[in-house]
Amino acid sequence: MSSPETRYPAMGAYRPPPPGTTNLADVLERVLDKGMVIAGDITVQLLDIELLTIKVRLLIASVDRAREMGIDWWERDSSLSGPPKLGGESREELPEQSFEERIRRLEQASGLSNGGENGDAGGR
Amino acid sequence: MATPAVAEATRVCYLYGVVLADRLPLLEGVAGVGDAPLSFVDADRLVAVVADVARRDFVPPDAERADTAWLEKAVRAHESVLERCLDPGPVLPMRFATTVRDDADVRALLREHQIEFTASLERLLGHREWGVKALLADPAALAQHVLRIRDDLSARDRELVGRSPGTAYLARKRLDREIALAGDDVAADAVVAAYQRLAAASVDALLLTDSQPRAERVHLNAAYLVVEADEAAFEAVVAELDLEHAELGLRYELTGPWPAYNFVDQPERP
Numbered sequence: 001m002s003s004p005e006t007r008y009p010a011m012g013a014y015r016p017p018p019p020g021t022t023n024l025a026d027v028l029e030r031v032l033d034k035g036m037v038i039a040g041d042i043t044v045q046l047l048d049i050e051l052l053t054i055k056v057r058l059l060i061a062s063v064d065r066a067r068e069m070g071i072d073w074w075e076r077d078s079s080l081s082g083p084p085k086l087g088g089e090s091r092e093e094l095p096e097q098s099f100e101e102r103i104r105r106l107e108q109a110s111g112l113s114n115g116g117e118n119g120d121a122g123g124r
Numbered sequence: 125m126a127t128p129a130v131a132e133a134t135r136v137c138y139l140y141g142v143v144l145a146d147r148l149p150l151l152e153g154v155a156g157v158g159d160a161p162l163s164f165v166d167a168d169r170l171v172a173v174v175a176d177v178a179r180r181d182f183v184p185p186d187a188e189r190a191d192t193a194w195l196e197k198a199v200r201a202h203e204s205v206l207e208r209c210l211d212p213g214p215v216l217p218m219r220f221a222t223t224v225r226d227d228a229d230v231r232a233l234l235r236e237h238q239i240e241f242t243a244s245l246e247r248l249l250g251h252r253e254w255g256v257k258a259l260l261a262d263p264a265a266l267a268q269h270v271l272r273i274r275d276d277l278s279a280r281d282r283e284l285v286g287r288s289p290g291t292a293y294l295a296r297k298r299l300d301r302e303i304a305l306a307g308d309d310v311a312a313d314a315v316v317a318a319y320q321r322l323a324a325a326s327v328d329a330l331l332l333t334d335s336q337p338r339a340e341r342v343h344l345n346a347a348y349l350v351v352e353a354d355e356a357a358f359e360a361v362v363a364e365l366d367l368e369h370a371e372l373g374l375r376y377e378l379t380g381p382w383p384a385y386n387f388v389d390q391p392e393r394p
Binding site (some may be wrong): 036 | 139141181199200202203216217218219220222233237255297313316319320331332379382383385386388390393
């Protein structure tokens with residue numbers, strides 16, 4: 001396998017976007033759902049602010065709001081636009097388990113086994 | 125240091141994140157949530173980035189009406205403060221709207237979690253989080269690819285071309301469905317391979333199952349913790365994947381560097 005550097009197109013499309021232009025959906029995904037949550041005697045999550053956070057989540061869960069924010073999640077809903085399912089087997093999402101199964105299968109197929117889904121640097 | 129609360133009952137301390145004392149960010153000109161000025165609260169080697177906010181300024185004017193403009197501004201402000209923190213070194217990002225009563229509570233919090241916070245920050249030194257998504261940008265290209273690799277489906281596809289629309293309708297529907305499912309399979313295998321290649325170029329990888337709605341179908345959403353010196357190589361792998369998987373209609377999107385939202389140890393589960 002050639003090194004990534006030699007195959008990297010001169011000006012790929014993969015420049016990280018300049019600050020402030022990050023897709024709002026990407027920001028929401030991290031700011032609202034990730035990050036450190038502290039619970040303890042000292043921290044006081046004030047009730048109204050907790051309520052606010054809940055409202056924020058509800059807000060994003062609403063199709064109308066998503067549309068207003070330029071997010072089109074209904075287009076991903078296969079019951080509205082995607083391929084109908086065959087034989088009742090749901091394959092719309094890629095659950096973690098099946099993802100891991102695929103990893104194992106691919107590893108077996110390629111004769112690779114670097115053990116675990118977490119990257120071992122220099123595994124290739 | 126944050127100034128003492130003027131009107132005690134109506135002011136709270138908004139906690140953005142925690143950094144190492146020898147990696148203090150420059151926060152001039154950064155507008156926090158609700159435009160509240162930012163300050164530091166320190167305890168030994170740890171420094172919390174905070175803002176003294178008025179509750180009435182922080183809560184949107186009409187929460188019931190769900191002000192999306194306010195939300196976007198607030199969320200982006202939270203993120204931009206943390207991104208500024210990331211310039212000189214790692215930051216432990218707190219979740220949006222983490223608040224405590226006052227500076228004294230912040231200091232007590234830093235002392236309580238001193239060992240784990242310090243360990244987490246030291247582990248993150250020299251690393252940054254990047255996000256990679258694989259989106260199905262061109263479903264037609266994926267369908268074409270399926271027809272190229274599946275002789276049985278392409279034979280049926282050719283056979284349907286000459287038939288009258290009436291008789292071909294249901295057969296066409298069924299074939300399109302099978303092509304779409306075969307395409308899902310091809311794309312899923314491709315992104316699993318992609319996930320692994322990117323994981324090999326990073327020190328930690330995490331598959332994110334939930335993603336915010338997008339117009340294009342998200343086949344892969346993953347976060348990677350990358351050594352700063354290896355970022356160019358990591359980016360090159362993304363570019364390489366995008367090139368290789370273009371014939372499958374997949375487009376790869378790289379975002380970052382992010383505060384290590386997905387690679388911080390939770391001190392306590394709520």
